[in-house]
Amino acid sequence: MNTVALTNDTMPLPTAKDVSAASSKDQPLDIQTIVEELKQASQPVGVPFLDDPKFYTRDVDVFYNQAKQAIFGVDLDIGKNEVIAMIGPSGCGKSTFLRCLNRMNDTIDGCKVTGQLLLDGEDIYGKDQDPVLLRARVGMVFQKPNPFPKSIYDNVAYGPRIHGLTTNRSELDDIVEDSLKKAGLFNEVKDRLQSPGTGLSGGQQQRLCIARAIAVSPEVILMDEPTSALDPIATATIEELIDELRQSFTICIVTHSMQQAARISQRTAYFHLGYLVEVNKTNTVFTNPQHRLTENYITGRFG
């Protein structure tokens, strides 16, 4: 945990924040106070807005079963070909927000999303937006590797098949090979494309899931803690992969590892209790956080 935190402690804190940071160390953090403070803030600290963003979200609220609100008024822009990391304590709503971006929340009963979410200016929750088409444009990789219990080939070919992206077998073969190469898995599995995808190791399975997601050439890939079930070596492989994929895709990644966020992302968003607290260049967030909640989190004072 603590390379980032250590660096941070050695850095001189900005004078403007001295007072609040000092007081936060002494005072116990009262949830009521925090919530009040977050409610008051009209927009996140830092640089939440961009010109010509890929995703444009304003005032997003998410409710589970009417009674429980998971996300409160999130305003965030996500740029093209950037890797944005979403961090925060468990239950802070970062995964929920991620799942709004391709309407995966639709599959949860009683989940209601309000506010404005645009993908390239198109309303994601608009009446004429088809979730099937949306998910072909916005792919997703999950926390636990979840390849289909089919062959490696069929796993990757599934998306192109259901969306009718190819007309013949050789085209499909090309897509499968290309996707596996992009996911850095091809050399390991080229001799056993017909063996079951579930027989691969955890890290390979996750790369298979990434290959499966990129096989339909999405514009965005959402990753929900993609390496939390993997060992450090597999994690490193995936992180390298994410860096390469940035050339062609926009990537939103939810992670619990702050080092990972620091290593792979250009921007970082910090969520707390369902509020988006701070968004900024990753470097800035980790070396010079503007909000005391962010600072407390990245220095390991809570979370």
Place this chain on the structure above:
Amino acid sequence: MSNKTELVRASLAKRYAREKRFRFWGLASIVLSLAFLAILLTTIFMQGLPAFTQTYMKLEVDLSAEALGVDANAPQDKLRAASYETVVMNALTTRFPGVTERKQKIALKKLVSSSAAYDLQAMVMADPKLIGTKQTVWVMADDDIDTYFKGNIDRNQPEADRRIKDFQLTWLDDLEAKGEVERRFNVTFFTSGDSREPEQAGILSALMGSFYTMLVTLLLSFPIGVAAAIYLEEFAPKNNPFVDFIEVNINNLAAVPSIVFGLLGLAVFIQFFGVPRSTALVGGLVLTLMTLPTIIIASRAALKAVPPSIRQAAYGMGASRVQTVFHHTLPLAMPGILTGTIIGMAQALGETAPLLMIGMVAFIVDIPQGITDPAAILPVQIYLWSDSPERAFTEKTSAAIIVLLFFLVIMNLLAVLLRKRFERRW
């Protein structure tokens, strides 16, 4: 520290004793149930296995034209009507000369089954040239004789209590001594329908009736049940009072006494829709009603057991709901669904009560040729035979139970095999 050790040690003995007691009771109940199963199977097999053999008797028949009343050139219908019974009777009186008393003559005639005359008829009609020759044939013995040779009649009992009298015993001893009786495999049991004569009664009509009934049941209940389960599990809105109401009712239906389904079938299918009674069609319809809740509940459980991560993966790829269900969820749930279906079918195969209500308890000799022919089914056949007064039907009853158990075991094996075949890990 030592105090704590003491405390833990004191409780240890109690804990281990409890564990020991629990293991003892578990083992005891398993042993007890195995013992009952063993007793059940032993009784059934002891009683039933003899039914798979049948006593045959050697008969020297004189197919003379005088005795038959026809000659070799007679047309078919004359041949059919010839007096074969006389030939059989003649053969018996030749074998046991000197029987004059009327009661003994009747007993003599009843040494062989009434099917003997039909066997001769078939033989002569196939080859009329046999007329005028002498032939040695083996014919089925009567059920009482068969029962005696199987050791089920005690010759030490007082004569008045015996079905076989002393004079018959001398005949039988003579036959046995000269090797003119033989136990053979009972083909008739597997090739003919029910009969009033135990030695001629067979299981085939009941078997075919059960087959057609199960066919109708499977073809209706499997698709309907699985479709209902898929809808309820994957498509129906959750936390909807109407859907909850349907769920509660399906679960309750599984517990409804089966005879109620029989009454329903009688009222709806036979009275209202006019489906012919006593047929495999109406039997299958009634058993479908009975099997549906089982299949729906098992299929829903199987669908529920598919890990949500697979559904998420499919949705994440942009698969529609139907694609998700048919490409991923359903194939993964298939082993469970098939197991549930086969258990439901096995239940239906053994079901008697509802079928009594729709007239499937009739005495059916003909082998049903389709789902609209009157048919008996195995459990009803067992019920009918167990109710028959003839001693020989006791073993037929057990034999029919063995056949039924055989098919149940086959179905359960099939369930295991299918599960192995379709099982995929994720």
